[in-house]
Amino acid sequence: MSSETTVRRIPAPLINPEAQPFFQATAEGRLLYKRCEACGQPHHPPRSICPHCHSDRTKWETTAGLGTVYSASMLRRGVPVPYCVAYVTLDEGVTLMTDLMGFGNSTPAVGTRVQVRFVEAEGGAKVPMFGPLEAK
Amino acid sequence: MNKNERACIVGAYEHPTRHAPDKSVAQLHAEVARGALQDAGLDASDVDGYFCAGDAPGLGPLSMVDYLGLKPRYVESTDTGGSSYLIHVRHAAQAIEAGHCNVALVTLAGRPRSEGSSGTQARAYNIMAPEAPFESPFGLVPINSYAMAAQRHMHEFGTTAEQLAWIKVTASHHAQHNPNAMLRDVVTVQDVLASPLIADPLHRMECCVVSDGGGAVIVARPEIARKLKRPVVRLIGGGEAVGYVDSAKIDITTSAAKHSGAAAFAEAGVRPGDIRYASIYDSFTITVLIQLEDLGFCEKGQGGRFVADGRLVAGQSGLAINTDGGGLCNNHPANRGGMTKIIEAVRQLRGEAHPTVQVKDCALALAQGTGGMLGSRHASATLIMERA
Numbered sequence: 439m440s441s442e443t444t445v446r447r448i449p450a451p452l453i454n455p456e457a458q459p460f461f462q463a464t465a466e467g468r469l470l471y472k473r474c475e476a477c478g479q480p481h482h483p484p485r486s487i488c489p490h491c492h493s494d495r496t497k498w499e500t501t502a503g504l505g506t507v508y509s510a511s512m513l514r515r516g517v518p519v520p521y522c523v524a525y526v527t528l529d530e531g532v533t534l535m536t537d538l539m540g541f542g543n544s545t546p547a548v549g550t551r552v553q554v555r556f557v558e559a560e561g562g563a564k565v566p567m568f569g570p571l572e573a574k
Numbered sequence: 575m576n577k578n579e580r581a582c583i584v585g586a587y588e589h590p591t592r593h594a595p596d597k598s599v600a601q602l603h604a605e606v607a608r609g610a611l612q613d614a615g616l617d618a619s620d621v622d623g624y625f626c627a628g629d630a631p632g633l634g635p636l637s638m639v640d641y642l643g644l645k646p647r648y649v650e651s652t653d654t655g656g657s658s659y660l661i662h663v664r665h666a667a668q669a670i671e672a673g674h675c676n677v678a679l680v681t682l683a684g685r686p687r688s689e690g691s692s693g694t695q696a697r698a699y700n701i702m703a704p705e706a707p708f709e710s711p712f713g714l715v716p717i718n719s720y721a722m723a724a725q726r727h728m729h730e731f732g733t734t735a736e737q738l739a740w741i742k743v744t745a746s747h748h749a750q751h752n753p754n755a756m757l758r759d760v761v762t763v764q765d766v767l768a769s770p771l772i773a774d775p776l777h778r779m780e781c782c783v784v785s786d787g788g789g790a791v792i793v794a795r796p797e798i799a800r801k802l803k804r805p806v807v808r809l810i811g812g813g814e815a816v817g818y819v820d821s822a823k824i825d826i827t828t829s830a831a832k833h834s835g836a837a838a839f840a841e842a843g844v845r846p847g848d849i850r851y852a853s854i855y856d857s858f859t860i861t862v863l864i865q866l867e868d869l870g871f872c873e874k875g876q877g878g879r880f881v882a883d884g885r886l887v888a889g890q891s892g893l894a895i896n897t898d899g900g901g902l903c904n905n906h907p908a909n910r911g912g913m914t915k916i917i918e919a920v921r922q923l924r925g926e927a928h929p930t931v932q933v934k935d936c937a938l939a940l941a942q943g944t945g946g947m948l949g950s951r952h953a954s955a956t957l958i959m960e961r962a
Contacts, residue, residue: 449713452699452706461707482821483708490822508824509729509949511721513713513773516694523718525824525949533824535950537712545774548729565711 446519450561459498460484464564469503469554471532472496480532503554504529505568510538512545526552526568540569581667582799583807583959584677585614585792586920588898588913592756592905594786595688599631600641602683602788607642610790615802616677621792623648623675625666627658629684629788629908638681648675654816654953655945656855656910658682659791661955663916664812666793676795683788684908691784691909693717693857694772705951717781717858719947721773723826724860728775730827730875733863735775737878739766741859742779742902747887749899751928756783757903780859782901782911789913791920799962805924806962811842814955830954831868831942838956839870844938846870849958851922851933852893852940853915856900857948865942866895869956888931897922897931912943916957923961937961 453461460483463470472484476493488496510524522538522545538546539555546552552568559565587609594602603626611618624646630638634651638644648669652661659682666678693716699706727733743763749755761779769779799806815837817830839845846869854862854869863877871893872880880886888894898904898918901911919939921927939959946952 448711449696451708451711452701452703454702454704454707456704457707479822483705485704509722509726509826511718511725511773511775513694513715513718513721515770515772515778516692517713521713523712523714523722525722525819525826527824531822533819533821535709535712535714535819545725548726559711567712 446521448557448559448565450559451563451565453563456486457484461563464556464566467556469501469566470498471501471528471530473499480530482532482534499530501528501530505552507538507546507548507550507552508533509548510545524568537567538569539567579796581670581793581809582796583663583791583809583920584794584799584802584804585610585616586917587613588789588905588917589683589787589907590754591787592754592785593687594685599629599683599685600638602685603630603638603681604642606683606788606790607679607681610679610792614792614804616792618642618644620677621679622646623666623669623678625650625662625678625680627651627682628653629682629910646675648678654955656857656912657943657945657953657955658910659912659916660941660943660957661814663791663793663809663957664814664955667809667812670793670795676798678793679790680793681788681790682908682910682913684910685786686909687784687786693781714947714950716947717776718773719949720858720860721776723864723949724775727827727860727864731878733878735767736763737882738780738859738863739763740882740884741856741862742766744881744884744886745856745896745900745902747884748897748931749903751930752899752904755899755904756785776858776860782857782906783903784909785905785907787905787907789907789917791913791916807920807923808960808962809957810960811838811958812956813837813841814953816953818951826949827864828874829864829868829944829948830952831865831944831956834954834956835869835942838958842958844958849938849940850893851897851919851936852895852942853919854895854942855911855915855944856896856902857906857911857944859902861944861948862895864948865944869942888933894931894933897927912945912955915941915943919959923959
């Protein structure tokens with residue numbers, strides 16, 4: 439009973455048709471982002487029309503899943519289980535909102551190197567979260 | 575036409591309640607509408623423009639126009655969260671200038687305290703909101719969004735927890751003089767830092783109050799304003815902007831206030847150094863610090879030094895902020911602090927703030943609002959007003 443109540447509930451991502459390929463990839467253990475072939479810039483969340491130049495030539499790319507904490511904050515009160523929301527800037531140059539895990543009770547410092555993990559949310563979809571670098 | 579003759583704020587009213595479990599939201603809207611009209615010396619039949627945002631029950635303005643028995647020829651329900659009401663005042667002035675209405679009523683009311691709302695609750699995502707699949711699993715709530723902005727500001731500029739705490743201390747020094755304020759006890763930096771950490775690095779005392787109630791303002795044509803018995807407050811500048819995270823070059827230490835503020839100062843033809851009183855949106859301490867920088871009251875990164883040591887307490891320097899106690903101590907009705915920001919600026923310009931915190935000969939004031947979430951999508955609105 440007590441262990442049940444300490445498991446964090448991860449809400450199911452509300453997947454729309456445009457987001458479908460991203461979550462197909464996470465189910466297979468790959469993290470995708472989009473880059474525009476017209477202007478060369480990456481973006482996230484993924485869109486069919488580039489938010490930088492409005493070209494429709496956006497294509498999916500796969501990340502190596504490594505990045506750096508841009509900012510993070512452990513929410514400690516008012517929730518059943520504390521968790522740490524973050525922005526992580528991937529080595530490919532795009533920043534995404536995520537959660538950090540595996541850092542105990544502290545908020546990792548800005549600049550901490552992190553690696554993606556795929557965590558099952560309610561409903562079975564896998565969402566990308568980030569933890570300490572895994573040993574090679 | 576003289577730009578300073580566009581529109582005036584002729585009525586302002588803040589509901590005295592902070593807890594209204596036995597009232598409806600529509601009832602609170604009606605009470606603040608009545609209060610602002612009485613303050614102006616106008617009747618509901620004079621109102622020909624009506625503005626409300628997402629706190630108003632019903633579809634846009636429809637239910638409230640019906641409930642209040644209004645006959646508007648101009649309505650608007652732009653919703654940018656807590657900054658909506660500053661945008662409404664600006665748009666009301668534009669509508670008046672264009673001849674679309676003469677007397678515009680703007681109302682805000684809500685009961686989040688009675689309904690058990692808090693800043694650690696997840697927001698409800700619309701299933702088709704484009705960000706929903708990429709944010710809803712991660713638990714972004716108001717406080718951890720602002721906390722990430724604070725964390726990054728500390729990293730980039732060396733801002734300290736003590737400096738942020740001074741913003742709350744300043745608010746508490748003002749709130750002690752406001753009999754309606756929710757939190758009237760003066761607190762110290764040590765008190766703030768000893769309160770529980772909610773979301774690193776923000777403590778409980780760095781969060782605004784959750785209060786029931788509301789407020790309203792009336793914007794009118796200058797010819798009408800001059801016939802009324804109240805001091806005339808002119809809107810001389812305004813600006814609005816939307817900010818979001820550019821995933822290709824993220825920066826959450828600068829807000830859209832940089833753009834709304836620049837537009838407002840350019841339109842008003844004044845500079846930050848000319849402003850003696852400013853209402854600065856204070857959902858959290860960090861909100862104030864970032865907006866002060868973005869509005870140009872100090873350099874980017876210098877906000878910590880600017881707010882420290884009680885400099886912004888009335889009478890301590892050339893600038894006073896949030897002399898009603900702000901959202902941090904006085905009132906944050908409907909979880910939307912924009913309306914109370916306008917109201918205290920009007921009080922200051924009329925010379926009707928509490929005597930202890932009244933800025934001497936206050937001729938120019940600024941009101942600044944931020945809606946949404948500072949570390950994410952947000953809207954900023956800036957108003958600059960002048961005593962005629």
